[in-house]
Amino acid sequence: MTVRQLPLPDLVAACADLGVPAVGLWREPVQAYGVEAAAKLVRDAGLAVTTLCRGGFLTATDPAERARALDDNRRAVDEAATLGTEVLVLVSGGLPAGSRDLRGARERIADALAELGPYAEAHGVRLAVEPLHPMFAADRCVVSTLAQALDLAERFPARQVGVAVDTYHVWWDDGAPAQIARAGAGGRIHTFQLADWVTPLPAGVLNGRGQLGDGAIDLREWRAHVEAAGYTGPIEVELFNDALWARDGREVLAETVERFTRHAL
């Protein structure tokens, strides 16, 4: 998503050129290209798929809407398995229109995980519940902290449900390092993502994630936290940023590699 301006074949080629060994993919471009074809493309290039983003949106109260969401998440599991990634990232969903019941919405996510966890496990895929920054609590994700994500995940086996740790979402939380340790001890850090925090936030706040090194987050310190918790998996860089998307994708990818080396290694 950091370089969503690159068509899938160009992305794969650019990763190969730059020595990027693995990539996180999003469902929409994968579906547009064809899931089997995308799987072959990355496989032939020797590129691993870190995670598939994203399933989720599991907070609906309407039964038909809820059934559709579960169906869609099973499809996402299938796609992840086809792509050869073990991790499907879940963005849980916000409050239904007119609702003020955060607690109820969080409980419906647990209900959905109970249905999706065994399905994912049967397909060799683990679900990663991603807490999103509290500024998304109403309209995108009622799971706002690692503690909340783990409270949900720990109702299920770690081989079914874990969490995604994203610096952008947790950096402000002085309780997060302890929660990372808790997640690591349970084998539940299913992915680790980097983005920097820059201000002012844009309208809608979705596409203001900062290039590594441009903002307020000590990325190296957070990497040390997940590594101290035993995490040895890939590190993803996930930037939603209108300014980066407007530039040449290969140039942004090269810059991101350089920033990663300078600020996170």
Next chain:
Amino acid sequence: MTVRQLPLPDLVAACADLGVPAVGLWREPVQAYGVEAAAKLVRDAGLAVTTLCRGGFLTATDPAERARALDDNRRAVDEAATLGTEVLVLVSGGLPAGSRDLRGARERIADALAELGPYAEAHGVRLAVEPLHPMFAADRCVVSTLAQALDLAERFPARQVGVAVDTYHVWWDDGAPAQIARAGAGGRIHTFQLADWVTPLPAGVLNGRGQLGDGAIDLREWRAHVEAAGYTGPIEVELFNDALWARDGREVLAETVERFTRHAL
């Protein structure tokens, strides 16, 4: 601030007309009107002053900047005392330019409170550390949760330092009800403020606070939390909202009274 378009005399008259018994004031319009004159204005109208907003911005590392901030906060204490309010609200400040050290910034707030607390007490004023929503952590307030605010406040006597509970800032936090109980048990809920959470957030995210009832927050539930914790003080409505500021101030104030009655009582 909800009706900052109203000059101070108009605000005082409108409160009297609508039966609003008390008002929170901001420093800038009070200073522009004259602190003594403003104090006489509200006193003569029989209007109580709930709080003065705001002091704070205590995170600078530069010694001269730091000294200026402490001076300014002592002036704010003086102004609060003159206005006859017992509470000065503090917005702690963000990270200094280029800094990534949240922990250090929070510690400098404690250092400042150690200087300001006794001064405030000597003037009959209590300081209320206000946790701001985590989306403000970098550029406005490194204190993001009630737990963090209380960790700071509890280093000092409750008659010197407590917290401000604002629904807009804490509503997403499932740990906040327990922290409200903690604050109440210590006599540290120094004010309680209402605003609703509406999306999408505007650019810069500062002036997107929603009119009561327009958003995702169960205001009545939060009022129940602070009252269960023993809070019997005033309830303030604090809306930063460009759309409300563009309207007739008396109309907005009347609407706010109606919304307060409908959604918070």
